[in-house]
Amino acid sequence: MWFEILPSFAIITVLMAMPHASAYVINKLVVGNMYRRSLLNKEQKDQYLRDWRISGDAYVTHGLEAIPDE
Incomplete structure (x- = not known):
């Protein structure tokens, strides 16, 4: 059925969002704030x-x- 695609869609969505979300953490550790200009x-x-x-x-x-x- 159509709902069988939901687990794979969730995995791909999370994996594609990880670099964007981790940029805030990396900038906080390296630069000292969460934003980068x-x-x-x-x-x-x-x-x-x-x-x-x-x-x-x-x-x-x-x-x-x-x-x-x-």
Whole structure:
């Protein structure tokens, strides 16, 4: 019957989801947080460096109040 495919479908779905789910754990162990920023093009790199320069941590979001008035 049609429900005989459900066990194999569940196994394949779990195996395909494991790399995506394990990326959070690996990033937590290696980088120290669960998220990773994409630095593929120059604009994204500039935004990463800007966030690092303003707040000291590229993963913490601050508003305009974090930018010093000079």
